[in-house]
Amino acid sequence: MPPVRLGALRFRLPSPAMEGVLTSLEEVGTLLAERASKLGVRVRRGVPVSALTQEAGHVVVRAGEEEHAAGTGP
Secondary structure, three states, X not given: OOOOOHHHOOOEEOOOOOOOEEOOHHHHHHHHHHHHHHOOOOOOOXXXXXXXXXXXXXXXXXXXXXEEEEEOOO
């Protein structure tokens, strides 16, 4: 059996192991959704982002008719 070329795999999570941990994009999305939920973030799928502005200490995202700010600033 030929060796697996880890560099050719697109989705890897960092780990203490030298080569990282192999995972799927679906698993990464699940982990991010769980973390967002724990932080009280509402994830809206299918809503296009029309603008993203970075300010000192925060970012503002315009999605649909709403603006959302996140960070340490106003």
